[in-house]
Amino acid sequence: xxxxxxxxxxxxLKTGQSMTLQCAQDMNHEYMSWYxxxxxxxxxxxxxxxxxxxxxxxxxPNGYNVSRSTTEDFPLRLLSAAPSQTSVYFCASSYSVREGxxxxxxxxxxxxxx
Amino acid sequence: xxxxxxxxxxxxVPEGAIVSLNCTYSNSAFQYFxxxxxxxxxxxxxxxxxxxxxxxxxxxxxxxVDKSSKYISLFIRDSQPSDSATYLxxxxxxxxxxxxxxxxxxxxxxxxxx
Numbered sequence: 001x002x003x004x005x006x007x008x009x010x011x012x013l014k015t016g017q018s019m020t021l022q023c024a025q026d027m028n029h030e031y032m033s034w035y036x037x038x039x040x041x042x043x044x045x046x047x048x049x050x051x052x053x054x055x056x057x058x059x060x061p062n063g064y065n066v067s068r069s070t071t072e073d074f075p076l077r078l079l080s081a082a083p084s085q086t087s088v089y090f091c092a093s094s095y096s097v098r099e100g101x102x103x104x105x106x107x108x109x110x111x112x113x114x
Numbered sequence: 115x116x117x118x119x120x121x122x123x124x125x126x127v128p129e130g131a132i133v134s135l136n137c138t139y140s141n142s143a144f145q146y147f148x149x150x151x152x153x154x155x156x157x158x159x160x161x162x163x164x165x166x167x168x169x170x171x172x173x174x175x176x177x178x179v180d181k182s183s184k185y186i187s188l189f190i191r192d193s194q195p196s197d198s199a200t201y202l203x204x205x206x207x208x209x210x211x212x213x214x215x216x217x218x219x220x221x222x223x224x225x226x227x228x
Contacts, residue, residue: 003159026171040122042202042218090157101146101206101216105157 002026006091006106013081013113021076021109023091029104031094032074033058033068036087037108043090049074050097081113117141120203120219128227134189137203137219140184144205144217147179149171149188152200152221161201162188200224 007022025032029034033048059073061090063085065077073094078085088110117179120137135149146165150158162177164170170177176189186205190197203219 040220042118042120042220043204044218045215092157100208101148101204102160102163103150103158105159105214107157109157 004091004093004104004106006089006109008109009107010090010110011112013078013111015081015083015113017078019078019080019081021089021091021111022082023074023076023077023106024072025074025091025104026072027093027095030096031100032068033103034064034074034076035090035091036060036094038087041057041065074101078093078111083113084088085111086113087111110114115140117217118203118205118219121222124223124225126225126227127193129193129195131226133188133193133224133226135188135190135201135203135222135224136182137186137205139186139205139217141205141207141217142181142184143195143207144181145204146160146208147177147186148204148216149177150201150202150204150218154199158202195226195228198225199213201223 004025034046037043044060047066049055055066066102088108090108091106118139132189133195151161152158164177167179167181178187200221200223202221206216
């Protein structure tokens with residue numbers, strides 16, 4: 001099993017550009033989420049999904065969009081990149097909402113916005 | 115004041131030493147307490163998961179929760195160079211009306227010297 005797969009691993013964008021970070025899991029997990037990790041601030045929840053067709057906002061959703069058309073995929077879209085979005089992004093999944101704390105993380109996407 | 119406080123380190127100890135990592139928190143509603151381990155340029159992986167107060171042991175790792183003091187600890191016995199990583203504490207107060215909201219500490223960087 002591949003687990004949680006994120007692409008790309010690295011990305012450099014110019015201010016104002018848009019892009020999509022891909023996330024796929026092959027564990028048939030119900031719950032998927034996106035976090036950003038910044039120095040000294042811990043992991044912060046951007047958006048999450050409790051199942052196909054259902055998404056909701058986390059702690060820092062502004063400037064990001066998500067959709068969940070299948071159980072496996074949960075892409076994160078940056079609408080108009082800003083330097084404040086320079087960060088490491090992690091996709092994570094868990095078997096169910098009731099065990100949402102037992103997260104499986106992808107290996108991350110390091111994003112720089114110039 | 116952050117909901118979860120964690121000393122960022124770095125903490126450097128000799129191989130074989132007992133390591134103690136700690137977090138304090140302010141929200142008395144937290145019930146689920148986790149420790150995640152994160153190697154450099156990798157995603158976090160769940161190491162320990164506990165509910166409410168008490169101790170939990172798994173091999174060389176022991177997680178301790180003291181809800182009266184709002185303090186959690188992770189002990190590593192017989193530390194190995196392979197334990198060198200950043201350790202993130204995390205906790206949540208699960209509400210069934212929404213997905214669990216997990217608060218992460220900012221992480222303690224640990225280095226085990228051979």
